[in-house]
Amino acid sequence: MQRRVFLKSTVLAIGSFSVGKVAGQIASSNIHKGTSIVVLNPYKKVAWRTIQQHKAALHLHTLQSDGYHMPEEVILAYRKAGYTVLSITDHDWNEPNRRIVGNWGPLPIEKASPYPKAPKPDNYPANPTWPWTDYGTPAPDDLGMVGIQGSELTYKHHINSYYNNYGIWHGNPGDKIGRQAPYKITDSDGHEISEDDQLAAVKNKGGLAILNHPSISDKHSWWERKPLQWYIERYRNHSPRYLVGIEVTNGSAKYNEALWDQLLTRFMPARPIWGFGNDDMHSMKNIKQTCNVFLLSELTDSSVREAMEAGQFFMYVSTKMVNYMEDPLGLSTFPEIKEINVDEDSGTITIHATGYDQIKWISAPQSLEPVKDYKISESPWPLGQVVHVGKTLDIRSNPKLRNYVRAEIILKEGGHINRILTNPFGIIKNADIPSKDVK
Ligand SMILES: [Zn+2]
Ligand SMILES: [Zn+2]
Known part of the structure; x- marks a missing residue:
């Protein structure tokens, strides 16, 4: 469909994140007050007719750390389940074979991984499980997949780190294994290493990061x-160019969605925080069904990275668990999203999807105050408000809409609920719009 490009010069370019420029440019135009516009659309570059949707497991x-399976078993099981993008994110602070008897685990010694073989990689044992071929696994290309170098930075708040080999370890090789937290890691000047230091290291190595399972x-x-x-300070201190998001659906994920809404209310549209759906698999026996679905015109390393940076993906999340050992399929x-159409002329966002019961649109929570103690409560922050139900959202006339909106496409399956969560769209309320473009 041919769409008139509305406010082209003023629409936020993903990657530049400069809302200030928008206001400045519009102010000099012939203006009409009081209209909302979409200034950040994570799916803007998607060619819906030809796009491929790729399932991605990124945690x-x-x-090689505290999981229960060899890398090859994991990769082949996920491949069979239809995944085409994977990142093995073993903990930086674990030596291999934590789950083998003699360390913490129940697994017999015969199950131990012999990898990595000598010579050990740089930064062992804090190194990522990468490249896969060093761990007895076919190369991603040979499996028709994209593999992403990754690790879970585990000292203090867990951080998933991608596209680099940074990692820190809490001991010295040869120390008694299985040392338990809390422990303290210092830099060469004796300062304790912070999350900010670790995020800066990821940045300096050209990587991407997300904050895990709050x-x-x-x-x-x-x-x-x-x-x-x-969280506000981390997203303020670190650019969306490398701190791209937050893990929303990990594990039981009690309040991650509400925390995400709280952050989006404070940061959108100038600083997007993309939501990631990760199962955090350690054992394939009983794991949460959640993943990311990337929208790619071709399955390549660079297109996957660009999609991670631009938020060009959805989260899938089900209340049903899956057992890849007994019932891999x-x-x-x-539901399936066929197209998301942001129509600047009519001021609407429409989601064309199949196989769903309901589409909900969610914007900022009513309150920015915590309602319970975050240390003990599973719902310390109010969730975002549902501002509309239905496939088309009118962004100009919706009184509850604030600085962002995200959608949930919901399907009930027996007693379970399967949802697709979109990434947030950035909105400027009451923007000054050139009058020639307003009907
Ligand atoms: Zn973790
Ligand atoms: Zn983990």
């Missing part, structure tokens, strides 16, 4: 829940 553990219980010795302000049915 996986193996025997709502994990505070009861673990290795985990401390953080206040909302802590027992996967939930999800």
Whole structure:
């Protein structure tokens, strides 16, 4: 469909993230007050007619840290389940074979991974499980997949780190293995290493990062829940060019969605925070069904990275678990998004989808105050408000709409709920629009 390009020069270019420019340019035009416009559309570059949708698992553990399976088993199981993009993200602070008897695990010694073989990689044992071929696994190309170098930075708040080999370890090689948190890692000047230091290291190595599973219980010795302000500071201190998002659907994910809404309310549209759907697989026996679905014109390393940076993907999440060992294809049915059309002329966003029961549009929460104690509550922050139900959202006349909107496409399957979550669209409310473009 031929669409008139509305406010072309003023629409935010993904990657530039400069909203200030928008206001400046419009102010000099012939203006009409009081209209909302979409200034950030993560799916703007998608050619819907020809696009391919690729399932991506971006948070996986193996025997190379504290997972239960060899890398090859994991990769082949996910390939069979239809995944074409994978990142093995073993913990930087774990030596291999944590789950083998003698370390922490129940697995017999015969199951131990012999990898990585000598000579050990740089930065062992904090190195990523990469390249796959060094771990007894076919190359991604040979499997028709894209593999992403990755690791989970595990000192302090967990951070998934991609496209680089940064990692820190808590001990010295040869130390007694299985040392437990809390422990303290310092730099060469004796300063304790912070999350900001680690994010800066990812940036300096040209990588991408996301903040993992905020709502994990505070009861673990290795985990401390953080206040909302802590997340605000990280997203303020670090550019979306490398700190691209937050993990929304990991595990039981008690309040991650609400935290995401709180952050989007504060940062959109100038600083997008993309939502990632990760199962954090350690054992393939009983894991949450959630993944990312990338929209790609071709399956290449660079197109996957660009999609991660631009938010050009959806999250799939089901309440149903999957057992890849016994029922590898027992996967939930999800709706399918065929096209998302942002129509600047009519001021609408329309989602064309099949196989769904309902489409909900969610914008900022009513309150920006915590309602309960984040340390102990599973719902300390109010969720975003549902501002509309239906396939088309009118952004100009919706009174509840604020600085962003995201959609959920919902399908009920028995007693379970399967959802697709879009990334957020950035909105400027009451923008000054050149009058010739307003009907
Ligand atoms: Zn973690
Ligand atoms: Zn993990």
